[in-house]
Amino acid sequence: MNFDYFMSMLIPMLEGAKATVLLFVLAIVLSIPLGFMLTLAVRSSMKPISFLAQTYIYIMRGTPLLLQLLFFVFGLPLLPVIGEFLVLDRFVAATLAFILNYAAYFAEIFRGGLLSIDKGQYEASQVLGLSKWQTTTRVILPQMFRVTLPPIANESVSLVKDTALLYAVAVPELLHYAQTVVNRDFTIIPFFIAAGIYLLIAFALTIVFKYLERKLQYD
Template structure:
């Protein structure tokens, strides 16, 4: 295929990539703090709250993201009694599914990070007269971030690729436009172009997180 053809299909595909990037950033911005809150609630001494959080994590991590997308996009309106109040546009429903899914995974990452911190850190904080909230903010969280950052990087890279699942619920993103061009022009070139865009996004993301890891490592 000529370069003219590639340039011609790039415009709609870049529009689709814009949706991919928007979904990625919104999901990351919302799911990371939500995941941390879930981690704290899962450690709550109030058993029903802790049980609810553990159940949420188990259900989300134990079912496919695609199934969750289909449920939020098509299943919510079909729920008895409350379904008519849960009708969302496809993009909003998909975003909700992504945020809840990745929050559960980040919650497990943060839990692992907190478990790896020596108990002596908590005892030392008590000796210094720090409250539980001060211990969490000043002592635990900074160490947890350093420990959890590589795993967060992996999840963020996976998120870039998982945005392709939006194709299954008819949200126009990068893969949607690539597949449209393939079906229209009977060529697989759009798939290669889409792959290059995904790889570029993953590369930028990897470089950013590596710089972030180095900063936390040497501070």
């Protein structure tokens, strides 16, 4: 295999990797705050809001992401009455599915982080005269993020791998281009190249989260 042939495989796969990275960035940036809002909704004193949030999390975590992708990409336009208004670009629909799915997982991570904080922290904050807002922002949230950062890192790496599911809904991404070359040239080398790209992305994420863990540990 000469260099020119290798580059002819690599360049389109890097184009596909752009879609992979874009999906990851959009999903992680939007699903984390949405997940935290869901956590607050679950802990709400208003029972209907708490019930709806818990039901949402149960449905999104209890059904396969692939099924959700198929629904958002192909199912939304088939809904009675409103379907014609829900015809989305496939990448946009898939991104929406990823955001809503991972928000449910992050919500559970944040809920576990809040539960891990001793109730004495709240009582001590009251003794010190801190307001509820000050207690939340200065005492509770920093500890919660310190506890939840490792599982967030794990979910982020899983998100990178799950982007390969775009292949199932015909959205051109890294795996799509790899499979195209495999079918065209009858070689498995593109699969190894794709694996290498996924590993590089996961490695970069691991370094970033390790840095954040160290920073939070010494702050």
